[in-house]
Amino acid sequence: MSDLESSLRDLLVIPSVSGEEDAIADYVVARLATKSDWRVDRVGNTVIAHRDGGPGPRLLLCGHLDTVPGDQGVDEDTDCFYGLGVCDMKGGLAVMLSLADRHCALPMTMVFYPCEEVAFERNGLHLLGPAEAMVADHDLAVLLEPTDGVVELGCQGSLRLRLELAGRRAHTSRPWMGVNAIDRVGELLARATDFERRRPLLAGVHFQESLSPTRVESFVANNVVPDRARLWLNYRFAPDLSGEQALEQLFEWLRPVLGDDDLLEAEEVVEGAAPVQEGFEALIESAGQVRAKLGWTDVSFLSSLGVPSVNFGPGDPLLAHGGNERLEKVKLHSSLETLASWIDSVAASV
Structure with missing residues (x-):
């Protein structure tokens, strides 16, 4: 099994219903703490990891740690992973952790946050305190919500x-x-x-x-x-x-x-978020599809901070919250490679 798939299996067996993200935040901290080039901070159960880089756009990747309640068991076969939150959005979290293992010439920040699935005022991305200014100081952001490998612009x-x-x-x-x-x-x-x-x-x-x-x-x-x-x-x-x-x-x-x-x-x-394509052209080209985001996501919050943002991640959004979530392994890997290719193209354009 690849490191990407191992990460996803680890994440799936850790329960993380909204408000109960302590264990999964511990796991993310432990994974990132082994990497000497990443600085890891924690605000409650929000984990903020930053890596310095050379000149160029500052990249931000975000994903929520929590799932809705449910009793779907964890399973796997040759083609798919199954389990609560595998689409929304532990597949995306696994991709983020795998990207942290790869070299990147650009400065990059990753935010893993709790309570996205519940009331707005509990959302960890909105409760960063002094760290909010640092998050706002980025040039491009990707929110790894499930989009089935399609770039989704803005949000309603x-x-x-x-x-x-x-x-x-x-x-x-x-x-x-x-x-x-x-x-x-x-x-x-x-x-x-x-x-x-x-x-x-x-x-x-x-x-x-x-x-x-x-x-x-x-x-x-x-x-x-x-x-x-x-x-x-x-x-x-x-x-x-x-x-x-x-x-x-x-x-x-x-x-x-x-x-x-x-x-x-x-x-x-x-508020919604206006769609932007500038800065994400290579991501759209690599993904092969682009559409509007139907629904609200934290792209709205990131946009309110002045950070151009898009939604992109593995997992079919039509399966989210349904009690029968599954994620095809080929789409998990293709999402990782698409994001990695975009990051490399942004670095090469400097």
Whole structure:
């Protein structure tokens, strides 16, 4: 078995559900501490490794240590690895560790961080403290999220909106005496097909927007027409809109159906990231495919720090979180070689 495959097997047998990354962070520190040319620091369970280099672009590689909960066992056959997090994103972590073994003439930093899969405020990449300035001081970054070996540019923004629609109570034997708040939810959902889901072309790739109802609540009693109903909507918007613009666009669509007693609250607004290709041309050429990132990733955070970033890593994103994750060995190795080739090309261009 190759060192790359050995690293992945080691990572897979270490449980690392969000909030329980101590052991896997210990493993990463131990692996990197054996390399004399890497300086390793730890902030909680975030591991930051840096290697000096000659003149040229400063490269940043990032990957999260945590997985979602699950009980998928670890297995392997001739073609694939199987296990919780093998796609999202222990395959990417193994690639990072293997890249740390290779010579690079450029300065490089790697960040392995916890709690990406849970609430935004617990994300270790966002809690670096004084180290954040060092992370921001890079020229190009790759986030090794699962992309199935395709370069994915930028990411969507995400808006979570809670609506509380008002009605008027009545006995269910005389429902015409009231206004059923659940009926009002239904009317709003029927209009959802009219909401413009844009598909703008940005930096050569199409971003497909979506609007999804994710939760409905309403109940008083089985014989009462309810006077309140709550609906949650998730709007995934293209990164040519700011969070404020996306919120205003959604409000404009909702205004005709809202009454004075209805309530709206934006529970979460997360900015997207504009797609960039400059600096990553060789990576795109080597990968052979490029597309927009549908979903939110920490490319948004890195971009907010001023670091041009893309998503690229092994693992099929359609298998992430599904309880049946698998990673083809050939794609694991090809992701490593594609990244290594890009790093060499950046160094050669200096």
